[in-house]
Amino acid sequence: MNDTTPAAYLHAHQFAALAPGPRLIVTGAVHGNETCGTQAIRRTLDDIQNGRLEIERGLLTLLPVTNPYAYAKKARQGDRNLNRNLRPGNSAGDYEDRVADVLCPWLAAHDVLLDLHSFHTGGQPFAMLGPRNNAGQLEPFSHEGEEERLVAHLGARCVVEGWMQAYQRGVERRRRLRPDAPVELLDAAYGVGTAEYMRSRGGYGVTLECGQHDDPQAPEVAYHAIRQTLALLGMARIPLQPPAAQFTVYHLEDVVDMDHSGDTLLRPWASFDPVAKGEPIGRRHDGTLVCAERDGYVVFPNPHALPGNEWFYFAVRSSRTLDV
Incomplete structure (x- = not known):
């Protein structure tokens, strides 16, 4: 096996407390060259395994490498972008489709998602926020308050909303200007990634962009976010730090x-x-x-x-x- 041979499995770590509580899943390396989440999750695993952190309520699932093929390639994607058009049921497709067949049921089995990413160019960390509560067709949602409180405690002062609306406009443009584009790029669900899929299954999720790919502070941002999420959800005895005084949305x-x-x-x-x-x-x-x-x-x-x-x-x- 060489270093870029696609792994045939996903490796998750799960901790089920004996007391009931929220079900949280934390994901890293959805894009293979975004490793801050992987580092932070492995540091959290070390904390648990060495007694520095105890999960006292609920269920915690840690997935350090969500896209093993892209991670092995040190690239954004293996065959395609896992964080677009995410849905199960196409196991005969490309590598990311087979990952989705495993990942999507895992997401659906949880209440909350923290998805840890980084970005190409410079800039400060920011969180991606879902829509307001609504019963519309594009992205119906009913956990606006819970998701906002989670975003507020993750440490990022910049917040971005409107993801699915932007993609709706982008897909409409592609259909108009590039009708011969690959069919997945013309799909109305193209913008659906981990957080969007989580919301579609009745939960809520936040994507945290922790910094530039190679910024040494990005893993620290990710690690802080994991601990803040555990504290906010009451899953571990960790002091909850207050949110920032103000945010730019x-x-x-x-x-x-x-x-x-x-x-x-x-x-x-x-x-x-x-x-x-x-x-x-x-x-x-x-x-x-x-x-x-x-x-x-x-x-x-x-x-x-x-x-x-x-x-x-x-x-x-x-x-x-x-x-x-």
Whole structure:
């Protein structure tokens, strides 16, 4: 077996307290080159196994490496992006589809998800927040308050909402401009990842972007978030640190794809860099400028995106506040 041979299994660690309580699952390396969560989860495992941490209520499942193939490759994905179009039932598909057949039932068996990620370029940690309570078609939800309180205690002062709405707009554009794109890129459920799937099964989940991939502080951010989550849920005797005094909440308005390998960003953008209406953000391979349609912010810029995949996101300030 060589280092990039896809693993034939997922390895989770589970701790079931004798007293009832919440069911929490913590995931790392959904993207294989995002290892801060893996490091933090393994540190938490060491704490438990060496008696420094005891799970006293509920069920804790720790999954250090959610995508073993991508992790072995030290790449974002194995065959495809696991955190898009996540659903079970396609075991004859690619590697990530087979992972989904195992992962999705695990998510559905829990109440709360903490999914630990990192990002390509510079910027401060931020949390991804789900929708307000609603009974709509796109992402019905009923745990707004619980999810906001979790986000507020994770340590990040920046919060991003509007993920599924941005992807809905992105998919509509693809259908209009690139009807010959791979079918999965045209699927209305393309934006469904771990947290979105968790919400669709009646739970709630937070994706925490802990910092740039190689930032030595990112594993510390992830480790702090795990402990804060355990404290907030009352699963372990850990002092709960208070939330930040204030947060900045951004609403994702759009996702812009890289169309060609020759597309380039015009500067080394970092998440939450401000842009003015009409300001160029990138240049297509044919010289066409991609400009901001209104005043806002660049989020998740990825100069190394694959053609047909997300190049950057555009956000505006949200009026939403957190229930802490």
